[in-house]
Amino acid sequence: MSESNNEKTDHGEVVARPGFRISWAWLFPILAALAAGWLFWSEWKSQGPEIQIEFAAAPGIEPGKTNLVYRGVVAGTVQGIHLDDQLKKVVVSVRLKAFAGELAREGTLFWIDQPVIGLGRTSGIESLIQGNSLNARMGSGPPARHFTGSEVVPLSQIDEPGLILKLKSANVPFLDRGSPIYHKGVMIGAVRGKELTPSHEPVLNIMIEKPFVGLVNSNSRFWLLPAASAKLGSGMMQIDLAGLKALLLGAITMDSFGRLGGPVKVGDTFDLCANEFAARADSPPVRVTFDDALGLRPGITELRFRGLPVGLVESVSADVLTGTVEATIRLAAGYESLRGEGATFTLVRPRVSLEGISGIETLIAGIYIDCAPGDASHPADRFVGSTATDAEARDQGLTVTLHAKEIPMIDAGAPVLLRGIIVGKVKEKAFDKNSEPTLTLVIRQEFARTLTTNAKFWRVPATSVEAGPGVLNIEVSALQALWKGGVAFDVFGAPGEPAKDGARFELFDNERTARAGSPPIRIDFPNGQGLLAGQTQLRYLGVPVGLVEDVKPADGNVLVTARLNSGYDSLRRKGSTFTLVRPSISLQGVSGLETLVSGDYIDCVPGPRGPLADRFHGRSLQGSESEGSGFQVVVQAASTSVEAGAPVLYRGVQVGKVVRKTLAPHGRSADLIASISPSHAALLRRNTKFWEAGGVRASLGFLGIKVRTGSIQSLALGGIEFGTPESKAPSQPVRPGHVFQLSDSPPKDWPAPK
């Protein structure tokens, strides 16, 4: 408002304007128009012709998004999709890029590439994410704008195809477009598609890439490569993985095995073998009839010669009229001699019973057919097979029988071990005339002479655990024994005469009873708590020297029959003591700790040199009491916190312990019964002073705090310490039972512990 007022009151002179001047500002619109124009022009320039392609269906094609791909390069973009008038066809309009204009020629093949779920295809990952794409293969006709798309993906996607072959197979389970074809581990091609022939047989179309075409000849074999195979056996486990791609898509392997053949043409048909065995096989299959086909699996069941796989069951068919089954077996190349007349074929199956398993390897490796060669000069095609629970026919050697009261866990097929080596096996488990269970063993011929008449046999448990303080030993026997149990034998002492065929042996429960060979000794105990036949050990100075064989009550006592190992005859002397040691757990601590883990044991002390005996009286002691026999003195205190179990120290060294804490007869003082080990009893003199050593003692001084502590143990239980003041004439030694007074603190002149 004020501005207009100002103008009205402005009386300045009106000057004519010096003409209308065009501002430089107008360059900006011109520049903008030029830039925009140039952009639009270059955009238009990069566009090639628009073409129309007809498809029966166009799944996954989106205007503006789906690209036309040629040799992996985006050569155009779908502009629009519409149906034709009769709604019979889908017409896809594609705007080609300028550089791809040459694709608009008659004969160019267009198809919709649908992603296959898999990693095998060259463009797999992109298609998987981007969705379907249009693909093209260049034609060579005159320029055209309308095309009919191909409904199937062409076998060769670029102009120079490799070798296209057909593979015929009964079924093609998991193979699909993109599955690789390997030759010695090198990918030489891929499956391009699968289809059914007019006779409804599946056929795989494969393409061998151009550089590898020369590898294929008319004798080439193709077989399925299993994605993963696991092999298991005792002592080994092997898992073969054939690459991630093969794992997902399956794979085919091609090899000619050095055989030469004629050239192949495009479109030739090959057989796809189920496995390498069938592919390698040269000779016609042999046919073996069996009573039943239980466990016979085509492609899996192996033919073995002395354990070595030499063939594979190809197919199994049943003959209803004769009631038999016929297995068609392919022999591996090089084992044709096995087909001679008179060859035997035995189907070996595992036997599982409550007591054990036999033929264990068949459980893991599968049922197999065992074979023995016949007359190689007369090859035959048909054989009659037999069935066995194990390859019993192979067992030849020394046969002996074992007897025992009971034989659990061992069944036919269990191994016989000599110092860890399998030298034979259990052939049979039966009852003898006295209805005692017996095992018939077959010792292999080469080990027969190791078995002597004085050999001892025992059962091998699957695992054995030995525990003691600081020692925990778990032994796991061989895998086979773990499953079946086993029998072991050994000769203790000088070897005797070689055993004869048919000899009889006793089977002991375990190695210890087998080792304890000497005549038994008998020990009476007041009670047999903790005594276990076959487990409780006899120990001398802590070393196991024998084993309790039997425990039974007799005349109000417990009669223990024990066997001492050979070499410990001194323990059989008259006057030897046998003490049953049990753990004792109390608030004062645990004693006899090892008995907690290893169980009670009988402690032996040999008697004086003299005649031998076989009957002894045993004692039963708590673990702590066995240590408590020492030089006992009484320490009297007005009142004390020292408890039973507390150590008795001399110059910081434990020389005994407080065994008991009681009240003095008149209740006037507390009595600590201290047991001093006999070797230190001489330290006790009449003028010896006892004082409390336990706990933490702090004394507050002018210059600081002095703290005295004993050991951890004495912290908890307290402890007493004694000392004898130095004097020129040593005081007199004391007798057991001498009474000392307990003072609170050490004598002033006694050196304090550092």
Place this chain on the structure above:
Amino acid sequence: MTDSARLQWAQAMVVTGIVLYIPANVLPVMTMTVVGTVEPLTVLGGVEELYHDGRWPLAAVVFLASIVVPFLKLVSLSWILFMHGKPQWQRQRGSLRRIVHSIGSWSMVDVFLLAILAAVGQLGALAGVKAEPGGFFFAGVLVCSLLAAEFYNPRMIWQTGPA
């Protein structure tokens, strides 16, 4: 700068803005690459996509802020400049210019957003955002309307008679 030069600069800027407005809306402002899919996005295409995704309030905001408002700014400025020197609607022209000038400070938000997207949205092979020429044109439109509003002094609204 004389008033005449100011007027000419303002007019030139509006014309430039109008020229740039076409490629700004036709050309893609950015390409989004999400797991291999390269997708050029124009402003209008982005609005459409948001609308089809069911986020129509967001689509409306983007549509208003990025298409309608720049357009209205150009139209208003054209009208103000066209009416220059004429005695009618002076008060309305004044307040309209003030509105255009004040919302001008917010108009670059889209461009900043694009710059941030292009800088942050780099997730390697998985996703990427790249600014395209359309973005420059779009920014050009905004800068032109800002400059036009700046060159055209509000005082000049009240000048009457031939410029």
